[in-house]
Amino acid sequence: MKGILSVQSHVVYGHAGNSSAVFPLQRMGFEVWPIHTVQFSNHTQYQEGWTGRAFAAEDITSLVSGMEAIGQLANCEAVLSGYQGSAEQCLAIEDTVKKVKAANPKALYVCDPVMGAPDKGCIVAPGIAEHLINTLMPMADIIVPNQFELSQFASMEINSLEDAIKACQVALNKGPKMVLVKHLHSVSNEMFSMMLATQEGCWLAQRPHLEFDKQPVGVGDLISALFTGQYLAKGNAEAAFSHCNDACYAVLKETSLRGEWELQTIAAQNEIVKPTELFPVEAL
Ligand SMILES: Nc1ncnc2c1ncn2[C@@H]1O[C@H](COP(=O)(O)OP(=O)(O)O)[C@@H](O)[C@H]1O
Ligand SMILES: Cc1ncc(COP(=O)(O)O)c(C=O)c1O
Numbered sequence: 001m002k003g004i005l006s007v008q009s010h011v012v013y014g015h016a017g018n019s020s021a022v023f024p025l026q027r028m029g030f031e032v033w034p035i036h037t038v039q040f041s042n043h044t045q046y047q048e049g050w051t052g053r054a055f056a057a058e059d060i061t062s063l064v065s066g067m068e069a070i071g072q073l074a075n076c077e078a079v080l081s082g083y084q085g086s087a088e089q090c091l092a093i094e095d096t097v098k099k100v101k102a103a104n105p106k107a108l109y110v111c112d113p114v115m116g117a118p119d120k121g122c123i124v125a126p127g128i129a130e131h132l133i134n135t136l137m138p139m140a141d142i143i144v145p146n147q148f149e150l151s152q153f154a155s156m157e158i159n160s161l162e163d164a165i166k167a168c169q170v171a172l173n174k175g176p177k178m179v180l181v182k183h184l185h186s187v188s189n190e191m192f193s194m195m196l197a198t199q200e201g202c203w204l205a206q207r208p209h210l211e212f213d214k215q216p217v218g219v220g221d222l223i224s225a226l227f228t229g230q231y232l233a234k235g236n237a238e239a240a241f242s243h244c245n246d247a248c249y250a251v252l253k254e255t256s257l258r259g260e261w262e263l264q265t266i267a268a269q270n271e272i273v274k275p276t277e278l279f280p281v282e283a284l
């Protein structure tokens with residue numbers, strides 16, 4: 001049985017990390033093999049804080065060895081990594097990707113480089129950004145950074161669409177074959193823009209801007225999961241990008257209509273598979 005190995009955070013309450021990614025992938029018909037990097041009561045952007053802890057890096061290695069022993073790494077179609085709990089876990093992910101690719105050379109490595117953004121309140125342990133920039137992002141087939149993470153990887157500021165295209169070119173020259181930028185802050189105020197860059201070209205996807213009292217968290221993790229699943233299903237980056245944009249909008253719209261902070265992936269589950277509101281994707 002084929003599946004996707006998803007190595008991310010787990011939250012007891014709400015939706016971030018695997019708690020944002022696993023259900024949408026399952027709802028799209030994929031077997032998901034989650035490995036949790038941390039187990040927290042809730043995501044790290046609650047002002048009241050959170051409880052729980054990171055698992056040991058050896059836990060990842062040992063769980064992957066167990067999967068290897070039962071002969072299942074050859075069935076792994078993709079490794080998806082997201083929020084990490086320690087710098088050591090980044091080494092365990094590197095090891096995991098190498099093992100999976102040795103067992104299945106066609107397997108994809110999709111890296112959502114969650115680096116933390118103190119201004120947004122996203123808190124990540126020290127040393128992780130360095131490992132992402134120097135090791136995990138260069139070895140990934142697909143990276144799914146937000147604008148800040150892309151500018152860190154490309155070592156340049158991004159203040160315009162032209163800058164974003166240039167930064168994606170820098171990123172593509174460092175190893176990945178595809179870059180999906182989850183939100184371009186400087187493109188439009190009315191529309192919310194995402195960009196996809198591959199060796200073949202660049203695309204801009206737009207969707208209406210929704211108002212929130214507090215910006216939802218785990219949206220990046222949802223986007224990475226939607227794109228991974230759709231790319232595996234369709235084998236076409238532009239089509240996967242378009243579906244990902246529409247499905248993400250549907251989940252956010254449901255979240256906004258219900259006045260919730262946590263993503264409404266369950267309420268919007270049908271829309272994840274077949275979004276009803278479709279938005280344009282433009283080749284740049
Ligand atoms: N249509 C939309 N309207 C308003 N905000 C949106 C929309 N789509 C996504 N967002 C917001 O964009 C953010 C996700 O993008 P970004 O910050 O770039 O990535 P990440 O979540 O990985 O940090 C989330 O805060 C999410 O609420
Ligand atoms: C536990 C946890 N996982 C994952 C994330 C990443 O969330 P996002 O998809 O918004 O980047 C966060 C952000 O705060 C988090 O606290």
Ligand SMILES: [Mg+2]
Nearest residue numbers: 114146220221
């Ligand atoms: Mg993120």
